[in-house]
Amino acid sequence: MSAPRDAADDRAPGARSSIPREALGLGLRPPHHEAIERLRPRLGFFEIIAENYLGASPLPRERLRRIAERYPIVAHGVSLNLLGEAPLDRDHLSRLRDLIQELRIPYFTDHLCWTAFEGVTHHDLLPAPHDPELIPYAAGRAFEVQEALGVPFGIENLSSYVAWERDTVPEWVFYRRVVEESGCWAMLDINNVVVSSKNHGFDPLEYLDSVPWHRVLQVHLAGHQVLPSGLRHDTHDRPVGDEVWSLYEEAWRRGGPFPTLLEWDAEIPPLSVALSELDKARQVRSS
Amino acid sequence: MSPGGGDPPGWLRELQRDFTAVLRAPLDSGTGRFEERQALYPARLVAQLRSGTGGPAPAERLALYHRQYWMRLFTALQTSFPRVSRAMSCWHFNHLAALHLAERPPRHADLDEAARGFAERLHRALERLEDAGPRRPPERPPHGDAWCRRIELSRAPLAMVRQARCMDEAERHAYESPFEGLWRPTPEELARLALGEPRLRFAESCTLAQEDWDLARFSRLAAADQDEGAPAPIRRHPSTRTWVFARSATGTTTTSVDPLFARLLDRCRELPFGQALAAVEQGCTAAEAAQLRASLQGWIALALASGWWTGLAGAEPRAQESPNDDPGRA
Numbered sequence: 001m002s003a004p005r006d007a008a009d010d011r012a013p014g015a016r017s018s019i020p021r022e023a024l025g026l027g028l029r030p031p032h033h034e035a036i037e038r039l040r041p042r043l044g045f046f047e048i049i050a051e052n053y054l055g056a057s058p059l060p061r062e063r064l065r066r067i068a069e070r071y072p073i074v075a076h077g078v079s080l081n082l083l084g085e086a087p088l089d090r091d092h093l094s095r096l097r098d099l100i101q102e103l104r105i106p107y108f109t110d111h112l113c114w115t116a117f118e119g120v121t122h123h124d125l126l127p128a129p130h131d132p133e134l135i136p137y138a139a140g141r142a143f144e145v146q147e148a149l150g151v152p153f154g155i156e157n158l159s160s161y162v163a164w165e166r167d168t169v170p171e172w173v174f175y176r177r178v179v180e181e182s183g184c185w186a187m188l189d190i191n192n193v194v195v196s197s198k199n200h201g202f203d204p205l206e207y208l209d210s211v212p213w214h215r216v217l218q219v220h221l222a223g224h225q226v227l228p229s230g231l232r233h234d235t236h237d238r239p240v241g242d243e244v245w246s247l248y249e250e251a252w253r254r255g256g257p258f259p260t261l262l263e264w265d266a267e268i269p270p271l272s273v274a275l276s277e278l279d280k281a282r283q284v285r286s287s
Numbered sequence: 288m289s290p291g292g293g294d295p296p297g298w299l300r301e302l303q304r305d306f307t308a309v310l311r312a313p314l315d316s317g318t319g320r321f322e323e324r325q326a327l328y329p330a331r332l333v334a335q336l337r338s339g340t341g342g343p344a345p346a347e348r349l350a351l352y353h354r355q356y357w358m359r360l361f362t363a364l365q366t367s368f369p370r371v372s373r374a375m376s377c378w379h380f381n382h383l384a385a386l387h388l389a390e391r392p393p394r395h396a397d398l399d400e401a402a403r404g405f406a407e408r409l410h411r412a413l414e415r416l417e418d419a420g421p422r423r424p425p426e427r428p429p430h431g432d433a434w435c436r437r438i439e440l441s442r443a444p445l446a447m448v449r450q451a452r453c454m455d456e457a458e459r460h461a462y463e464s465p466f467e468g469l470w471r472p473t474p475e476e477l478a479r480l481a482l483g484e485p486r487l488r489f490a491e492s493c494t495l496a497q498e499d500w501d502l503a504r505f506s507r508l509a510a511a512d513q514d515e516g517a518p519a520p521i522r523r524h525p526s527t528r529t530w531v532f533a534r535s536a537t538g539t540t541t542t543s544v545d546p547l548f549a550r551l552l553d554r555c556r557e558l559p560f561g562q563a564l565a566a567v568e569q570g571c572t573a574a575e576a577a578q579l580r581a582s583l584q585g586w587i588a589l590a591l592a593s594g595w596w597t598g599l600a601g602a603e604p605r606a607q608e609s610p611n612d613d614p615g616r617a
Contacts, residue, residue: 134296
């Protein structure tokens with residue numbers, strides 16, 4: 001394994017400038033397509049769930065092409081299976097690369113988790129132990145993804161509900177080391193930090209202490225639920241909570257500017273409501 | 288850096304196998320809701336979870352993933368089959384979804400693909416029920432086949448479930464078809480049509496579906512708004528309606544058509560236009576024949592504007608893209 005890359009070793013010049021660092025973006029979801037085409041809101045970029053454009057129907061990609069004529073598009077994945085035990089799916093990577101090239105997508109992001117076993121896809125983002133033994137494995141696979149896609153690859157921290165006896169390093173150490181040893185980038189989800197900190201009892205500021213800010217490609221914001229059991233559930237079905245805004249403000253102070261993206265995946269409100277939520281991000285930054 | 292990061296540690300495979308077994312274990316519906324049975328979780332996996340201080344127990348935390356797995360897939364199948372799930376109720380539909388997913392676990396990154404094959408299984412179950420004759424009275428023992436038994440338990444009329452399946456499939460087909468553009472016939476083509484010689488070529492996306500219950504109002508594109516808590520009753524129409532499902536430039540369309548036009552469209556699938564028109568006229572009453580003559584030009588204009596026809600059979604496809612296509616006529 002080669003030596004870790006550092007900030008100066010930017011293998012993709014312009015990677016961090018292809019989306020303006022101050023840009024605000026929104027997760028592109030079908031209920032908003034019509035309003036976006038009609039209203040053309042002032043937004044820095046949209047983020048797609050890549051898997052939604054790899055299916056049998058040509059319609060989603062046709063719609064996306066029209067929006068991509070007016071806005072930069074970045075791609076987010078949910079099925080790389082970075083911590084899965086099986087080899088990476090080369091066909092999937094190939095389809096992703098085609099999508100990235102067709103739409104000139106400047107970077108791709110996916111999660112530090114596993115998503116499938118023995119060919120069966122779970123359609124969920126599943127946690128693996130924070131065991132140092134997994135770090136070179138995950139870093140090597142992330143490196144392979146970045147090489148295969150030909151654009152910077154941002155690794156997203158996970159929200160999780162279980163902790164393992166094998167968790168012998170803190171999540172933030174595990175995450176930082178995978179990002180740094182892979183030569184890839186960080187896709188920091190602030191909501192996920194809050195959810196996991198509440199579920200596992202750690203200090204989210206300690207997490208931020210460990211973030212490699214010079215490698216942060218993008219930041220995610222979203223809402224989550226508090227279940228009757230007390231667990232925080234990463235649902236993306238409501239406005240961003242106060243704890244998440246507070247941590248975002250702190251993150252911006254420590255590592256900003258960085259492109260910021262709002263995810264809203266269930267109980268999706270009218271476009272105007274989602275845009276109002278992004279206005280809050282502007283206010284938080286300037287406060 | 289070595290691509291792939293080498294081999295995974297041996298324990299990872301074992302952990303993921305046990306976790307997968309938890310996720311894929313069917314939820315128990317015996318209490319009238321879908322619930323996990325935490326006592327059945329593999330002890331080896333639960334022992335690897337950290338208990339921590341306070342908060343939910345490890346098995347309860349694991350159960351969150353378990354429930355989420357099934358609810359996400361149930362929702363995906365309901366979205367793909369909005370009419371079947373409404374016709375049967377989401378409760379009974381979810382049982383069929385669980386049977387389908389047990390037989391065919393998802394293997395594609397696109398969640399929508401999880402529904403692939405469901406329609407065929409449902410179709411075969413409906414055929415088996417129809418072959419078995421009229422509905423059993425409640426006192427008779429339930430059907431031995433899990434699919435058939437569940438359809439029977441839903442008490443939905445078989446004809447309604449069959450129509451719901453056909454409409455859901457027609458919508459899916461339109462969704463997965465390309466838009467072939469709008470055909471603007473040349474004077475020569477119109478002259479050939481007037482002679483009644485050629486057959487019309489239908490757009491790949493175009494499907495006719497009949498409706499005796501008000502099922503068309505449900506749609507895969509609006510499924511997110513249809514929540515099980517407020518089911519509107521599905522009423523039977525006084526007479527059969529026909530819908531055309533098709534692709535437009537910007538989406539899918541569901542268009543109600545007059546019964547006479549529906550007959551003509553149906554005949555045009557197999558016969559040259561002139562013969563199809565004559566066949567429909569032959570079956571018309573005098574009033575219907577008058578209506579046919581009065582409406583024919585408008586119907587043809589509708590079909591052309593909607594992209595249902597792409598040209599004449601035997602000729603090169605000549606449909607042209609139009610940015611002014613009108614989607615969402617329903």
